[in-house]
Amino acid sequence: MATEGFTTCLWFDGQAEEAAHYYVSVFKDSGVGRVTRSHEAGPGPAGSVVVVEFTANGQRFVALNGGPQFQFNEAVSFQIHCADQAEVDHYWAKLTEDGGQPGPCGWLKDKYGVSWQVVPDALIEMISDPDGEKAGRATQAMMAMGKLDIAELRKAYAGE
Known part of the structure; x- marks a missing residue:
């Protein structure tokens, strides 16, 4: 991903990779990019997905497996x-x-x-x-x- 512009980060509780693939299936001009997995030092179990970069309808997103602390709401x-x-x-x-x-x-x-x-x-x-x-x-x-x-x-x- 390029470093200029904006990327929207969406916080999930373990569904980041599933969600990225879902959004890519819904929108045209979409694709899954880099998938970052946890290492021995964490966060999470080694090999688990931490971040998934994806594009949906030409817009850049990052899906983050951040845990249950935050939920989506209509404010955004x-x-x-x-x-x-x-x-x-x-x-x-x-x-x-x-x-x-x-x-x-x-x-x-x-x-x-x-x-x-x-x-x-x-x-x-x-x-x-x-x-x-x-x-x-x-x-x-x-x-x-x-x-x-x-x-x-x-x-x-x-x-x-």
Whole structure:
């Protein structure tokens, strides 16, 4: 990995390698990089995974097996910008499977507890419209949804 830029570190309790492979399977432009294992001096049993470097959707991450001290919460989430409903449906389905939890307004938690916002680009355009009535209708429709439905958002935006 390059030394410039940012890398997001995700703290896991023994699932770092599993999680890295999972995220690589969900997102395009992804791959697992260096896997650092513990030595005789620790931390953890010799040979156990400490850190896994990976890229998901072109973004750099490090998965760290740090232990049970910290848990993920909604204070930090990752936005997935989607070009169309097929992408929304894909990411929603993949990230809520195997114990993921759907939430309101396009938010969800994956099976590791990481929060994601599955956001169609069309929604951003609608709620950013200078016409406050149109933007407000789209926002109200979004607030009533779990997984975002672009067709329904467009209907609300148009006042239908």
